[in-house]
Amino acid sequence: MADTASRKSSNPNGSGVQSLERALDILELLGNSPGELGVTEIGPSVGLANGTAHRLLSTLTYRGYVLRNPRSRKYALGPKTLYLASSAGEQLGPLARPFLEELMKVSRESSNLAVLDRESVVYLDQVPADRMVRMFTEPGNRVTPHSSGTGKVLLAYQPETVVDSVIRRSGLPRYTSHTITDLGRLKEKLAAIREQGYGIDSEEMEEGVRCLAAPVFGPDGNILAGISVSGPAGRLDEGRLEELIPHIKRIAGDFSESLGGSD
Amino acid sequence: MADTASRKSSNPNGSGVQSLERALDILELLGNSPGELGVTEIGPSVGLANGTAHRLLSTLTYRGYVLRNPRSRKYALGPKTLYLASSAGEQLGPLARPFLEELMKVSRESSNLAVLDRESVVYLDQVPADRMVRMFTEPGNRVTPHSSGTGKVLLAYQPETVVDSVIRRSGLPRYTSHTITDLGRLKEKLAAIREQGYGIDSEEMEEGVRCLAAPVFGPDGNILAGISVSGPAGRLDEGRLEELIPHIKRIAGDFSESLGGSD
DNA sequence: GCCATAGTTCCGAAATGCGGAAGTCTGTTT
DNA sequence: AAACAGACTTCCGCATTTCGGAACTATGGC
Numbered sequence: 001m002a003d004t005a006s007r008k009s010s011n012p013n014g015s016g017v018q019s020l021e022r023a024l025d026i027l028e029l030l031g032n033s034p035g036e037l038g039v040t041e042i043g044p045s046v047g048l049a050n051g052t053a054h055r056l057l058s059t060l061t062y063r064g065y066v067l068r069n070p071r072s073r074k075y076a077l078g079p080k081t082l083y084l085a086s087s088a089g090e091q092l093g094p095l096a097r098p099f100l101e102e103l104m105k106v107s108r109e110s111s112n113l114a115v116l117d118r119e120s121v122v123y124l125d126q127v128p129a130d131r132m133v134r135m136f137t138e139p140g141n142r143v144t145p146h147s148s149g150t151g152k153v154l155l156a157y158q159p160e161t162v163v164d165s166v167i168r169r170s171g172l173p174r175y176t177s178h179t180i181t182d183l184g185r186l187k188e189k190l191a192a193i194r195e196q197g198y199g200i201d202s203e204e205m206e207e208g209v210r211c212l213a214a215p216v217f218g219p220d221g222n223i224l225a226g227i228s229v230s231g232p233a234g235r236l237d238e239g240r241l242e243e244l245i246p247h248i249k250r251i252a253g254d255f256s257e258s259l260g261g262s263d
Numbered sequence: 264m265a266d267t268a269s270r271k272s273s274n275p276n277g278s279g280v281q282s283l284e285r286a287l288d289i290l291e292l293l294g295n296s297p298g299e300l301g302v303t304e305i306g307p308s309v310g311l312a313n314g315t316a317h318r319l320l321s322t323l324t325y326r327g328y329v330l331r332n333p334r335s336r337k338y339a340l341g342p343k344t345l346y347l348a349s350s351a352g353e354q355l356g357p358l359a360r361p362f363l364e365e366l367m368k369v370s371r372e373s374s375n376l377a378v379l380d381r382e383s384v385v386y387l388d389q390v391p392a393d394r395m396v397r398m399f400t401e402p403g404n405r406v407t408p409h410s411s412g413t414g415k416v417l418l419a420y421q422p423e424t425v426v427d428s429v430i431r432r433s434g435l436p437r438y439t440s441h442t443i444t445d446l447g448r449l450k451e452k453l454a455a456i457r458e459q460g461y462g463i464d465s466e467e468m469e470e471g472v473r474c475l476a477a478p479v480f481g482p483d484g485n486i487l488a489g490i491s492v493s494g495p496a497g498r499l500d501e502g503r504l505e506e507l508i509p510h511i512k513r514i515a516g517d518f519s520e521s522l523g524g525s526d
Numbered sequence: 527g528c529c530a531t532a533g534t535t536c537c538g539a540a541a542t543g544c545g546g547a548a549g550t551c552t553g554t555t556t
Numbered sequence: 557a558a559a560c561a562g563a564c565t566t567c568c569g570c571a572t573t574t575c576g577g578a579a580c581t582a583t584g585g586c
Contacts, residue, residue, distance in 0.1 A: 302534085
């Protein structure tokens, strides 16, 4: 999807600041690469002359977004990007509220909003079910991506290099007898999710808990977040999940549209 | 330090891409602001005409780094920044290695590298002490910033709005009788750290464990990470800490220089 | 339903960023 | 040890791109 050498530069709304877009291309390329990259690798990959790539890298380095290894003279993402990230998630919560509420009403199960942050899935917001027995997730909680419905959805729409790097760090720990602990099988699941547009966690994290998740996309087509419903396996059985699939897909789609569309 | 309305634009090495620097100013302003901001708030804050700010915001929004709330027409950081962050920390580890090793040799205690990520301190790398009794921290571990030496150092050099936003999310949970649980007292500590150039955790996280930490800065003067030594309080007593202070400051300084200097 | 405020678009001017080529540097080969 | 190859960095003139003020449009309060 996000081919690193993509050439579309201007945005549909007409204006697009070229040098900024190119710098973002470089940042994203570095983000998708496991190790350091040299100027001659970066330039051609984003379709720029080496001189131009170097100038952009210079500015990014000066500002701390890119780290230059003086020994190898190669570049990698810098910790300043983490600093930015620290306030990003918060903002999405309020926007998601109405959609989470609708999702809860339709499913009568707890609904959640989550994003991928480094090697883990972070829950940003929740609307708890209006029932006595319900799932409860604290905002800020982190879980491993491979074992949660939202996590798998978030992975499914990342470039493969990101998936590899995330899994390398998070591992594939087993929580229940249903947990996917094989990378090959996980990747098959991810492909299926891309195919179907939703993901399921069937007691992979905790016995007796199921979860249904769908992706939320930004205007550029990249995944921004995932929304999900989770509840006791007794209530969320095969049939019930089937019923909910069109609803969660529609609501996730509406949410995406509300972020990307003008109004 | 990082005044949001700073006017220095070009980097010492001569070239600096203006539109990129301005876009980064906007991102950082959004990162330091708790809520959404409108164009007329953003433009003047970074010293730009509204039209210019709007154009940059357009591109950032299109690329997913900034989120536009269609209801309020205001802007906030988008989740794409999280996605970038996911690969950032990793790269710092290899660069830090020699300095962590030197720090361990000099102190004969475990030395660590950590950064601030969202509301928590993440340990990226460690060189364990060459002794039987030693602290051991798993890379990837997260702790609350207020209770660790490195955490306090990392906070000390952030803009106050970031400190507030981090603490609002992480809270000030008490772990031991020494934990700082009052925001006022924490801020005094942070001021002292800025004054002295190092921070101490004296059994605030875990009884019997002390830690000494110092900041690592990037070329732009912003803090990138913290390095620390931690060990049993019995060995790291008042006098021993005093001895180590000049060493950790020097090593942290060397590390900063190695990141910022050319070679 | 009007007015004020804020957000968005337009347009000509010129500054800024572009990219090829020249200049260094590092580390490898003979 | 010296020369070479490959990669990184700097330079410079040209023109593309970005700038910013002003006009325009939408929104929300009165």
